[in-house]
Amino acid sequence: MNPDILKVLYSQDDIHAITARLGAELKRDYAGKNPLVVCILKGAIMFMTDLVREIDDYMELDFMDVSSYGDATESSGEVKIIKDLDASVKDRNVLIVEDIVDTGRTLKYLTDIFKTRQAKSVRICALMDKPEGRVVDVQADYVGTTVPNEFVVGYGLDYAERYRNLPYIGVLKPEVYAAKS
């Protein structure tokens, strides 16, 4: 295990069980709806690629890069678009795929944008929900699992751009970021 990890919360097998369950729910709910599946980079990259391979129906994939944490473990409060979608969301059934809902700022910002752009429907599928972190009122429609109020990394999630490649999700040792905050 990576020495900066305090404890593993979800192993590769755990994550696979979660993506398989969510994939089955999405396959059922989006049958015939040709959704536009929007991956929120960079954190959701691993989750998105595993999730959509659980579904063998028509769907389109697009990618949006937004950031609000920078190199910190706390949200700056400002969500910045680094890369916008290629596709238009107008009249589309949009499914946002996120790695984690923490303060909720990122998802509130995105759902507001997609509604302004006249999406037909906007739903959220989040691998992890951290309800104790919530600052704005937002709730994912599909949730993989609920996590405690600790900083988690791995499987796409980073601290200062590190740990995204870990195949598991773990709690980062606080001493790794304490000195820098």
Ligand SMILES: O=P(O)(O)OC[C@H]1O[C@H](OP(=O)(O)OP(=O)(O)O)[C@H](O)[C@@H]1O
């Ligand atoms: O609910 P919130 O408090 O808004 O936090 C959730 C967001 O924070 C992280 O993104 P980040 O801004 O770190 O960018 P990244 O995905 O590129 O790491 C994460 O991937 C979510 O998109």
Ligand code: HPA
């Ligand atoms: O716990 C977290 N880990 C990594 N990125 C995050 N963005 C919001 N919360 C987290």
